[in-house]
Amino acid sequence: MLVRLTRPALSLAAATALVGALLALGAPDRAEAAVPDTIALTVTNNSGRADPVYLYDIGTQLSTGQQGWADANGTFHAWPAGGNPPTPAPDAAIPGPAAGQSKTIRIPKFSGRIYFSYGQKLVFKLTTGGLVQPAVQNPSDPNRDILFNWSEYTLNDGGLWLNSTQVDMFSVPYAVGVRRADGGVNTTGHLKPGGYNGVFDALRGQAGGWGGLIQTRSDGTVLRALSPGHGLESGALPASVMDDYVNRVWTKYATSTLTVTPFGDQPGTKFYGRVSGGVMNFTDGSGAVVTSFQKPDADSVFGCHKLLDAPNDAVRGPISRTLCAGFNRSTLLTNADQPDNNPAGFYQDGVTNHYARFIHGQMADGKAYAFAFDDVGNQESLVHDGGPQEAYLTLDPLS
Known part of the structure; x- marks a missing residue:
């Protein structure tokens, strides 16, 4: 039920068209819908890092097909026309919470991503075909040395679908949650204690090039592990690995x-x-x-x-x-x-997807989106509610 982009440099439009079709199959009659135009998203910074955090709510309005971003109040802004070569996108950054604090913003009804970055803002550009998102499998991507991650979500009259995703990469950890109409809270995405470093250690110890999925910054900071599909592109994994x-x-x-x-x-x-x-x-x-x-x-x-x-x-x-x-x-x-x-x-x-194996093995509830159809058999890290009262994004420690 979510935008699941396996190539983040692409426009959101094609993925959103599929999401719209899927959601239409199960959406309630509009007259029965009780989901407001925006809901609260509370972001809690438990990372322990002193870096400033920047938030982005980027997506597509399913009602209009327009691509754009939402500000902290949940107001939607359409992207201006892009160019060729790509032109800089408007600054859509929302200042996030400091370490140990929380911040609540509003998210509107659309499908897209909630990005968060540490230390510096992300670089987004616009082409004539739409938004160019970070694609750090490309060593020349301007976001290559930024510590960041994202969650995917859809909010419409059918409710909220919010996930923790590793389809493209495993990076700074976070968990997602939703407060249901009955007041209870569903959460997923937390790692086990030591799980963040545990994934990287396991990749390094796996023969066959899997450690080559890990990207580091020149100062030694571990930034992420690319998904194995991107590892094939970069040459970290041999084409014959499966x-x-x-x-x-x-x-x-x-x-x-x-x-x-x-x-x-x-x-x-x-x-x-x-x-x-x-x-x-x-x-x-x-x-x-x-x-x-x-x-x-x-x-x-x-x-x-x-x-x-x-x-x-x-x-x-x-x-x-x-x-x-x-x-x-x-x-x-x-x-x-x-x-x-x-x-x-x-x-x-x-012979298996060791990247997915290690990620699932370090999740507190065993759930993850480690490849595109990890929801087969309900193994995905997803929260959903038809009458969401509030959504949550928790930035966890990098340990």
Whole structure:
């Protein structure tokens, strides 16, 4: 239900179009909506850092399709026209809370991101196609040496969806929360004590280039770990990093059947995968082929795109989501019925998404958005409520 951008340099427009379609499926009748035009977001700075914090609320109005930003009062401002080469965006920074303090702002109804940076403001630019967001997998990105992170959210008449995401990178830790209509609070995203350094230590200790995902500043400050998809782009991980596992999956299902039941509320809807001629064909209950997949490479697996593209439909998209989760969690060889929703069996193969493995292993509740479809089986770090009273973003210690 969220904007899930796996390439942050891209415009928000395409992702928002998909979000709008998804939300429309489950949104209540407008007359029944009780969500106000803005809700409070309280940001608490428990980081222990003395650096100034800057907040940004950037997104797209689902009602108009306009891209822009919101100020501290929740007022939406559309971006001006951009240029080629990109032109500087207006300064959308909101001063954040000092260490040990909290600050409450208002967030309006749109889908987008809440960025926060330590020490200095982020650099945003505008092209003729929209906003250019930080893309620190590019060593020349102006935000490369800034300590920052972001949360993704959608607020509309159906309620609030707010997540803690590591789809693009693992960086300064934070947790999200929502106060429900009944007064209770749901939270997720907190790391275990020592979990922040624990992720980096685990990556450094994992053979095969995984430590190369870590980016540091010239002063030695650890800034982030890039997602493995970005690690492929930078050359930190070899293109063949998932080949052995993918080849074993293709071999297994040349002589056996992979059963995919993609909808938890529709147990009778099943698709059956078999590899023939190097292609995995999926059939429905009548035996008709409904979609086919070429053998995916590591980039397709880590990004859940390209050869594992997931359109917003009722067949290929849901099957692809399931395959993506199975490849990243390495459950396709141990369970021929997918999705496998038992975390005890995730990441047990020697060839797996170790980045996702280490992040989930250090989360206090085990939940994370470590790859694009980590919500398969409800493993995502997401809070949602149909009548949100207040949202929360807690900046945690870097330890």
